[in-house]
Amino acid sequence: MNKKIKISKHFLLVLCVTLPIFAVMLTLDLVSKHLLDSSLAPGSEASFIPGFINFVIIHNEGAAWGAFSGAKIFLIILAFVFVLGLGWLLIAERTKNPLFHIAVGLVLTGCVGNLVDRLVFGYVRDFLHFEFWKDFPVFNVADICLTIGVVLFAIYIVMMLVKSHRKKGQEKGEEKN
DSSP states (O other), rough: OOOOOOOOHHHHHIIIIIHHHHHHHHHHHHHHHHHHHHHTTTEEEEEETTTEEEEEEESSSSSSSTTTTTTTTHHHHHHHEEEEEEEHHHHHOOOOOOHHHHHHHHHHHHHHHHHHHHHSSEEEEEEEEETTTTTTTOOOOOHHHHHHHHHHHHHHHHHHHHHHHHHHHHHHHHHHH
């Protein structure tokens, strides 16, 4: 009874790309938040890379730039919807494109990292601030993952649209012949 188990490339990419990115980056996010939040008082500042980035502890009750401040339940529900949607997309989109898996892993990290903070503390622990760009919001590792993941996901979508357009063009060309 020697049965071979066939594992799809999609499933391997989920196991070898999406989940490790999610696990490593979520750990980095939560550990960095804990270390900095327990080392500095809210509102205090410490230089990280002088002239470039400082550590500034902010307890953000809203989203980026403080948007939706005080709407904790809404932001929690929104994060759950995104996490469930991304989980469904990961199962439904049987792509073998690593860019898709990297993007989903990063966006999931961003959603879950900040969701954990909202559920545990009632706010998101932000700590990175560009010293040279005073008006830019204070952010964290989850925010970085979310931003990069969304950009990569947009690139993936454009790539798929171009591929689909080319395929349709080739099919029309074959019909004419």
